[in-house]
Amino acid sequence: MCRLGQSIHLRPKKEPSKIEMKMRMMLIIPVHVIMLVYLSVSGAEDTMTILDEVRALRAEFKHLKSTCQVSGAEDTMTILDEVRALRAEFKHLKSTCQARHVAFTAVLRPSNPEKLGYGSTGPFNKEITLIHSSVLTNVGDAYDQTSGIFTAPVKGVYYFTFTTYTWATDVDTGVSLYKNDQQVLLVWEFQDKPDNEDFASNSATLLLEKGDTVYMRLPSGFQVTSSEKSNICTFSGFLLFPM
Numbered sequence: 001m002c003r004l005g006q007s008i009h010l011r012p013k014k015e016p017s018k019i020e021m022k023m024r025m026m027l028i029i030p031v032h033v034i035m036l037v038y039l040s041v042s043g044a045e046d047t048m049t050i051l052d053e054v055r056a057l058r059a060e061f062k063h064l065k066s067t068c069q070v071s072g073a074e075d076t077m078t079i080l081d082e083v084r085a086l087r088a089e090f091k092h093l094k095s096t097c098q099a100r101h102v103a104f105t106a107v108l109r110p111s112n113p114e115k116l117g118y119g120s121t122g123p124f125n126k127e128i129t130l131i132h133s134s135v136l137t138n139v140g141d142a143y144d145q146t147s148g149i150f151t152a153p154v155k156g157v158y159y160f161t162f163t164t165y166t167w168a169t170d171v172d173t174g175v176s177l178y179k180n181d182q183q184v185l186l187v188w189e190f191q192d193k194p195d196n197e198d199f200a201s202n203s204a205t206l207l208l209e210k211g212d213t214v215y216m217r218l219p220s221g222f223q224v225t226s227s228e229k230s231n232i233c234t235f236s237g238f239l240l241f242p243m
Contacts, residue, residue: 054090061086102140102153103238106132108164108226117230118167122223130175130216130224132235143237149215152208156242160214161203165232167225169196175224176217179206183217199232205240 061083108130110119121130131148143150152158164187166173174188187200206214216235218224226233 057090058087100154100239100242102142102158103236104138104140104143104150105136105234105236106138106143106145106148107134107136107231108132108224108233108235109134109228110226113228117228118225119228120168120223120225122218123171123221124218125220127220128218130218130235132216132233134231136231140239147215148235149213150237152210152212152214154239154242155210156208157205157240158208158214158237159203159205159240160235160237161201162216162235163199163201163233164224165197165199165226166191166223167197168223169193171223172219172221173198173224174200174219174222176219177202177204177214178217179208179214180212186219188219188222207243 108121110117110121113119122128129148131146133145133148135143135145138145140153142153150160160177162175162177164173164175166189168191170193171191172188173191174186176183176187177185184204184206185202187202189198189200191198208214214237224233
């Protein structure tokens, strides 16, 4: 309360310093840049361009961090927390960009080929994983030719297809496609004496989580034929789009 005739002195509002204004601006800029980067990912054709943008943003955040440490501002920790969150987003973005390109085709080869180069796999008294050991394409290295297993590098929708062949009589022929421990598809036929040569194919579109596995199995008592020269038994898959 003031008396009549007494002057009132108002404390002037403290203007932010140049360095504080700079920090505020540098917080705003990366947010817009993140939006641009994500927009570019949605229809990007050149992963290297996206990664170059990520490197530039990292440099900008490094400068922001050093600026915060020098300024002594009260909200320095808040700013650094935002920087850490942005770095985590960029790390996820980088891994997504690198995992966008996934495709493979592998071929089954006989372990004991005969004179013409053909050989049988099976029959066995238990179900086994078919190892398509001859790789034609393996972009992204998600298919393991030593185990025959494809491991999803990122969550997304994938397409898989396979073809099998048999040259035999009086046997069950066929293969199955597995996701993790569950059978997804099965092709099967009994090869009787008049019918001694057949092909079979099937395909599926699967939603996979990162780390899910997809592979081919030969059921117990079944037999397939492959060639060391011709690519007649194949297993292929590719990423349609990440989720």
